[in-house]
Amino acid sequence: MSMFYDLEIDRMKSAREAFYKYYQFPFTASAIKTYSTDGDLRVFDLIYALIEGKLELASTGAEPLFQAAWYYNYSAIDKLNGKFNFPCLIIYLFGAHIGFAGAVWTDTPHVQVLCPVLPLFYHQTDTKMRERAARCFGAAKKAIIRKLKILYERLDFERDPPINFESSPSEGLEHLTLP
Template identity: 35%
Template structure:
C-alpha cells in the first residue's frame, strides 16, 4: 500500500491502475466542462456531442478539498448534461430527448475507500450509491476482498458497456427515458406480454400502461394495466385476495434485477379511492356499510392465512357510481407490498407512524397480525 501527500500523483496512479488493469477502456483525462474540471472522465461521441459516461473524483481524505466528493461528482455530471443542452450547435429533437437519460458511472476514491454510483438525468440528476470498498481491509478478510473484486468486475462491465452502447443508445432503447426500461412481463409459462407506458402516478414507481399484444388469457389488445415496481410484494396474498373479490386481477409478479415488477388490471376508470370519496362525498348510506364490508372481507383473507398490513383509505377502492351499480357493495384493496402469511409477514424498517395512525404493535420489524388489519379497518371511515 502506498500513501500520497498530494492529490495529483494519487489521481494519476489511480487512473493508471484502472486503465492498465482493464477496468476502464482508456485513461481518464481531467477534462473541462465550461469553467470547471473533473478529476478524470471518459466521453463518447453521441449525436455529435460528447456526453460524459464516466466521472471520477479523487480526494486524499473526506475533509480535504473544497467540496464533499460525492456532491462534487454529481455537480460535474449535471454540468456536463446542461452544457450539452445549452450548446446551440447541438440540438436535441423531442424524440431524442424522450429516449435519452444519459447514464453515467461515478467513481470516488476518497481516503482508503473506493465508492461507485450510477447517474441518470431526467429533469434533474438522479444518482444512487451502489457500492463502497475498503481498500485497507486486512489480507485475511477474504470476504471483503472477494466483494471488492466483484465490484471491480461489475465496474469494468458497466463502463465498457456504456462506451459500446452510447453512440446509438437513443435508437435501441424501447420505452421513453422517463419510464423503466422493462416493457413486458412474463406469465407462468414464460410467455412475454408487451405493454406501452402511458403515464406515471404521483411520482411513485407506479405507472399506467396498456397491453399491446394479444395474450392467451392475460387480457385483450389495449387492455389497461397498472405496472408497479416494489422492493417486496406478496403475490400469494394478492391472488388469494382476488379470489374473494378483495383485489384487482393480478397478471404477474416478475423479478427485475432485484425489484418486484407487479402487473395488474387497471380499475381506475370505474373505481376511486376511499380517501377521495371521503373528501368529496362524506355523506351517504355507503359510509354505514363500507367498514363492515372491509372487515368481513379481511376476515376471509385471514382465514386463508394472509394479512395485508397497510389497510388505509388510500389503498381502498370503491365504485365511482355506487348509486347506479347493481352490486354497489364492492371493495378492492391494493398495495400488497407488506402482505404475506400470518406467521411471516412483518412491517418494513421505514414504516410511517408519525403521520399515519397505526396499532400499538405496528412497528418496524414486528409481525403483522390480523388484529392490526382489523384495527385499521375500523378507522377507515372515522379517521
C-alpha cells in the first residue's frame, strides 16, 4: 500500500490483498447492476462492507466516500422491505489516507464518518497516531467479522419488523399540544 500506483485498479488490488492478508477480509471487486465496486463483502447478495479508493483526493470525478455511499444506496434500494435497515461499513482510501464510515437505511440512506481520516504516513514514533490507527482498524475488524457478517447470515426476511417504519414519527401524538 505504500507504493505509488499509476492506475487505480492496481492500487485497489493491492489494498484488497493487504486487507485479506492482515484482517482476513476477502473483499472482491464486483458489480452492482451497471457499477463496479473496488471491493465488497456480501451475504445473500447483501453488501455489509464496501471498500472504495482513488489515487488521490479530487483526482477523478467522484470522491471515494461519496462513490461508496452511492454504491451502498444502489445496492440496498431494490431490497428494501421495511424489515431491515442494511448496516454497512465503508472503508475509503485516497492517496496515503484511509477513512471509515457507516451507512444505514432508515427512511432514506444515511452515511456517517466514524473517525477522522487517518494518514498512513505517520512516523513510527508517533504513538498517538499509531494507537488511533490501531483502534480504527480493530473496530473495523470487530464490526465486519463479529457483528455485520453474523447479522446478515442470521437475517430472516419473513419476520415482522419490531417497529413500524412506515408510520410518521408524529403519528399517535395528536393529544400533545404546545402552549
